Structure formats: C-alpha cells, structure tokens
Amino acid sequence: MDDHIEVEGRIKTVLAGTMFRVELDNGHQVLATIAGRMRKRFVRLTTGDRVKMEMSPYDLTKARIVWRL
Secondary structure (H helix, E strand, C coil), X not given: CCCCEEEEEEEEEEECCCEEEEEECCCCEEEEEECHHHHXXXXXXXXXXXXXXXXXXXXXXXXXXXXXC
C-alpha cells in the first residue's frame, strides 16, 4: 500500500543524526529524516533549503525528505 502524503516545506533546524526540523507551508513543524537514495547520493541539506517530503497519514509529526527543491 502506497498511501503517503506529499508535502513541501523549508528546513528550519539541522539536528544530529541526519534529522531535520522542517516547517511546512501551512506553518506546522515536523521532524524529518533523509530518504535512503538521497543519503546514498550524498545530497547535502542546510537551513533554508526547500524540500519535498512524504508523510504517513497515521503519524503527521514525522516525515521522510525525498527531494531538494
């Protein structure tokens, strides 16, 4: 089942362990991590970057970053 929600946001804080605090366009903040293929390609993310994320409909406080815009 591929039932994820795609959202966009801006990285506010870089945390330890490739975790990020991301603010969504509607003002909410979520805890996000990097997807495996981005980690494999050594994509660097910094504060202020716009990102596209996938979220589970069951836990709207966590997300996975899949694309840097």
